[in-house]
Amino acid sequence: MTWDVINPGVWVIFGVIGLPVYTVFLGWFLGKPRSLSTTVLGVSMFASLVLSLWGGLFALTMVIRLLFFG
Amino acid sequence: MANIDAGPDDILKPMKKTSKLWYLAFGLGAAIALVWFAAWGYQLQNGLIVTGLADWGSGGGVTWGLYIGAFIWWVGIAHGGIILSAAVRLFGMKRYQPVARIAELLTLGALGMAGMYIVFHTGRPDRMVVSVVNAYPWTVTSSPLVWDLTVITLYLVLTATYLGLTLRYDIVRLRHKLPDHFGPLYAIMTAGYTKKEDQIIERMVWWLALGIIILAPLLLHGGVIPWLFALLGSMPGWAGAIQGPQFLTIALTSAIAGVIIISYLLRWAYDWDHVLTDDMFRGLTAWLGFFTLMFIWLQLQQVITGVYAAPIDVEYVTIATITHPIYIMMFLCVVVILGYIFAQTLNERIFSLKASVAASVLALYATLTEKILFVVEGLQYPTFSFYHAVPGAYFPSNIEMFSVVATIAMCTLFFLLIVKVVPVVELHAVEDHGDHGDEHATEVSS
Numbered sequence: 340m341t342w343d344v345i346n347p348g349v350w351v352i353f354g355v356i357g358l359p360v361y362t363v364f365l366g367w368f369l370g371k372p373r374s375l376s377t378t379v380l381g382v383s384m385f386a387s388l389v390l391s392l393w394g395g396l397f398a399l400t401m402v403i404r405l406l407f408f409g
Numbered sequence: 410m411a412n413i414d415a416g417p418d419d420i421l422k423p424m425k426k427t428s429k430l431w432y433l434a435f436g437l438g439a440a441i442a443l444v445w446f447a448a449w450g451y452q453l454q455n456g457l458i459v460t461g462l463a464d465w466g467s468g469g470g471v472t473w474g475l476y477i478g479a480f481i482w483w484v485g486i487a488h489g490g491i492i493l494s495a496a497v498r499l500f501g502m503k504r505y506q507p508v509a510r511i512a513e514l515l516t517l518g519a520l521g522m523a524g525m526y527i528v529f530h531t532g533r534p535d536r537m538v539v540s541v542v543n544a545y546p547w548t549v550t551s552s553p554l555v556w557d558l559t560v561i562t563l564y565l566v567l568t569a570t571y572l573g574l575t576l577r578y579d580i581v582r583l584r585h586k587l588p589d590h591f592g593p594l595y596a597i598m599t600a601g602y603t604k605k606e607d608q609i610i611e612r613m614v615w616w617l618a619l620g621i622i623i624l625a626p627l628l629l630h631g632g633v634i635p636w637l638f639a640l641l642g643s644m645p646g647w648a649g650a651i652q653g654p655q656f657l658t659i660a661l662t663s664a665i666a667g668v669i670i671i672s673y674l675l676r677w678a679y680d681w682d683h684v685l686t687d688d689m690f691r692g693l694t695a696w697l698g699f700f701t702l703m704f705i706w707l708q709l710q711q712v713i714t715g716v717y718a719a720p721i722d723v724e725y726v727t728i729a730t731i732t733h734p735i736y737i738m739m740f741l742c743v744v745v746i747l748g749y750i751f752a753q754t755l756n757e758r759i760f761s762l763k764a765s766v767a768a769s770v771l772a773l774y775a776t777l778t779e780k781i782l783f784v785v786e787g788l789q790y791p792t793f794s795f796y797h798a799v800p801g802a803y804f805p806s807n808i809e810m811f812s813v814v815a816t817i818a819m820c821t822l823f824f825l826l827i828v829k830v831v832p833v834v835e836l837h838a839v840e841d842h843g844d845h846g847d848e849h850a851t852e853v854s855s
Contacts, residue, residue: 346550352559356628359620360563366616377609380601384573388566397538399528404535407453 415684415839421586422679423828430678431825438822445815448808449529457532460806471788471803476530478781479813481634481656482663483523484561485776488630489664490516491568495618504692506838507684510575511675512668514833516568518823519667520561522816529812553640556633564621564629571617574610577602579836591830631657638787646726646787651710658703663776665697666769671824673766675833684834687762691753694765698750701772705743726790735782742775777813781805 367378452459461468462476490512496502497509505512528534541548541558548555580587580595581602587595635656638647669690676685715727730736746768753760785803827833 348548348550348552348556352549352556356556356560356563356624356632359623359628360567362623363567363616363620366619367613370612370616372609372612374606374609376601377606377613381570381574381613384570385566388569388573389562392562392565393538393542396524396528400535400538403453407450408533408535 415681417583417586417836417839419681419684420832420834420836420839421583422681423675423833424588424830426679427829428678435822435825438818438825441815441818442822445811445818448811448815452529452808453534457530460809461803462530462809468799468803469789469801470791470799471785473530473784473788474803475781475805475809476526476812478784479777479816480523480526480530481780481784482777483519483526483816484634485630485656485660485663485780486667486773487516487519487523487564487664488625488660489668490514490519491564491571491621492625492661492664493668494571495622498615498618499622504689507686507834508668508672508689508693509838510572510835511672511833513568513572514824514827515664515667515671517565517572518820518827520565520568521823522820524561524565525816525819526812553633553636557637560624560629560633564625567617567621567624571614571621573598574614574617575835576831577610578607579832582836583832588829594830626657626661630660638783643792644787644790645720645723645792646730646783646790649711651707655704655707655711658700658707659776659779661700662697662704662772665693665700666772666776669693669697669769670766670773673762675828676762684839687760690762690765691760694750694753694760694768697765697768697772698747698754701743701746701750704776705740705747708740722790722792726786729790730782730786733782733786735778739775739779739782742771746771746775 364382367373367381460474460476462472462474468474493505493512494509497506528537531537541555545555549559577599580599584595584599631653635652638644639649639652642648672685672690672693675681712727712731715723716731719727749759749764749768753764789803
């Protein structure tokens with residue numbers, strides 16, 4: 340069975356769910372009109388939002404640890 | 410451009426006018442949030458046992474209850490916002506342009522509340538980020554919970570990027586009319602702006618809209634969220650491919666209801682009759698009717714397949730669900746909503762904003778209770794009687810019920826604050842009326 344080699348999450352997340360996200364980035368980089376600086380702005384915004392979301396959540400959970408489980 | 414008779418000054422009203430009612434609503438919302446944080450602190454100190462959800466040994470074997478039901482509900486509300494906005498951009502549905510940004514903000518606010526419910530439901534939230542991040546390379550291959558976190562992260566970030574990019578245009582043009590105390594924030598948001606970027610940004614948000622309109626309905630609320638349940642074959646109340654479309658229709662119903670309520674409140678608070686028009690509310694009401702009809706149609710599919718010559722376990726959980734007072738109440742709500750929307754379609758004079766808002770409140774109530782019942786009944790009626798000897802039955806504790814009030818209060822606080830910081834109606838929606846500060850944009854770009 341294929342499942343013995345590739346778990347479903349691999350193709351579900353990186354194959355199917357990733358598609359719309361890959362499409363966005365391909366559209367940004369390959370579509371016209373384009374400018375590298377504006378595209379980089381979009382990519383930086385995307386990356387910094389991912390980092391701030393999980394960084395913020397990490398900080399919140401550490402505060403919870405300090406207050407309740409220290 | 411939408412067919413409305415308003416100018417830039419109209420859309421800046423919430424930033425310039427702060428009424429006593431705003432302070433009252435803010436005070437009330439903040440007080441409720443503070444009481445909730447005290448209650449949550451109590452839960453953190455004593456464990457999830459204070460909710461009765463802590464163990465298999467209580468509540469009839471129910472370990473997922475209101476918290477998870479409300480999590481799905483908030484994700485559902487979050488769903489429609491950006492979908493509406495993406496539809497405006499992709500399909501030219503200009504009629505809804507004035508409400509597009511309100512809908513995007515609803516997505517961010519509601520998704521924040523959904524995220525909080527994951528934290529509320531975790532016994533040791535302090536371990537959450539570390540355990541998810543460290544184990545991600547392995548868990549992502551097989552855990553639907555990790556798929557959920559992945560897609561919710563993508564959805565939230567794509568939405569926020571969309572909002573961040575579209576706001577640049579508005580802020581640059583309206584900067585001279587915006588409050589100075591947020592100057593540093595506006596400077597960051599518009600860093601490096603040049604007028605040349607407008608066309609490029611418009612193309613980039615078009616691609617974002619395309620990505621979101623595929624990701625959110627088909628892969629989030631019609632994908633990884635229902636898969637948390639639909640993949641568990643031993644829970645006949647949860648399992649099955651129909652959960653994807655069923656979750657999606659419920660999400661869209663609650664999302665449109667949320668947009669109607671918030672838009673109505675903004676219209677009422679800022680005399681925005683000419684910005685958020687009756688015509689737009691009529692359209693939203695019709696969409697509410699359509700999604701509610703889809704929601705109840707998929708319920709019909711489940712009920713008929715669950716009672717007509719179904720396997721014993723499926724029949725058992727279906728009968729238990731459809732005879733439950735919560736389910737009957739949900740069904741009655743849907744009948745009232747559809748009755749009103751059908752009647753106002755036949756006779757325009759029956760339409761009223763207040764009736765549409767009432768229908769939306771009923772829709773939110775019906776979708777919340779349906780989701781909680783879905784979660785609980787699925788756990789109470791598994792195929793194998795794991796919990797046969799488990800005493801009791803689940804009923805939400807006070808702390809769980811209060812969490813719903815608290816998250817509504819926190820989402821309201823989010824809106825009360827955000828209307829003070831950025832224009833909640835896109836400048837594009839009113840642009841042909843009056844001065845839109847283009848000269849100022851030229852100054853900035855040069």
